[in-house]
Amino acid sequence: MSVPEIDALVFDVLGTLVDEPAGIRAGIRRLDPSLDDSGVERLLSLWQRHIEREQRRVLDGSRPYLPSDALDREAAEAVAGAAGCDDPDAVAELALSGTRVPPWPDSAAGLARFARRYPLIGLSNAGRTALFGLNAHAGLRWHQALSAEDARSYKPDPEVYRLAVTVSGRPPERLLMVAAHAWDLRGAQALGLRTAYVARPVGDPPAGSDRFDLYAESLADLAEQLGVG
Numbered sequence: 001m002s003v004p005e006i007d008a009l010v011f012d013v014l015g016t017l018v019d020e021p022a023g024i025r026a027g028i029r030r031l032d033p034s035l036d037d038s039g040v041e042r043l044l045s046l047w048q049r050h051i052e053r054e055q056r057r058v059l060d061g062s063r064p065y066l067p068s069d070a071l072d073r074e075a076a077e078a079v080a081g082a083a084g085c086d087d088p089d090a091v092a093e094l095a096l097s098g099t100r101v102p103p104w105p106d107s108a109a110g111l112a113r114f115a116r117r118y119p120l121i122g123l124s125n126a127g128r129t130a131l132f133g134l135n136a137h138a139g140l141r142w143h144q145a146l147s148a149e150d151a152r153s154y155k156p157d158p159e160v161y162r163l164a165v166t167v168s169g170r171p172p173e174r175l176l177m178v179a180a181h182a183w184d185l186r187g188a189q190a191l192g193l194r195t196a197y198v199a200r201p202v203g204d205p206p207a208g209s210d211r212f213d214l215y216a217e218s219l220a221d222l223a224e225q226l227g228v229g
Helices: 020-031 037-059 068-082 088-098 107-115 128-138 158-168 182-190 219-226
Strands: 008-011 120-124 144-147 175-179 194-198 214-216
Touching: 008 158, 020 037, 020 068, 020 088, 037 068, 068 088, 068 128, 107 120, 107 219, 120 128, 120 158, 128 144, 144 158, 158 175, 158 182, 175 182, 182 194, 194 219, 214 219
Parallel strands: 008 120, 008 175, 120 144, 175 194, 194 214
Antiparallel strands: none
């Protein structure tokens, strides 16, 4: 597979560079330490289903745009209610677990390696405030961090990817979108960006019909494919 000629890398954040479910699990355990693993997973699934459903509702126009931290608060209220907790301080603390998520072991070093050759853009569905907290907590460093809030939408809306095209000043085909989610890469591909899938335990693997430019097992693998020393 030939390596595309690119001028900048655009990274998804949630799932690709940070382990979002791990952070939310930790928040659920703090909310109710008596929960066993199956109970934690049940509440994590409730959180994830709420976020996915409400983002879809924003995309199809059935509810106004709300940034991710507002949706996290809704998810936290649903989880706390299911756990039998009505303490508003505990709910507020749980809502923050959506941004207190650990990076994957190779994320910080991988970004530093890529930055030696390419400008790096973070492009996340996280709102501005949430993205600020995510980056600080996980130690992620960018040349530019862009939030879907600036488009008042969520990926895979083309207008979110257009943010990266606009800020870079480069044509879409000169940008490489890096993500662990095939749905995210399809969205970028639809606007003309080049695409690189990086495998992560919590990602969305490519379907047989997907044709991305690069496929990597890790950030180190992607760096090797791009010839980044």
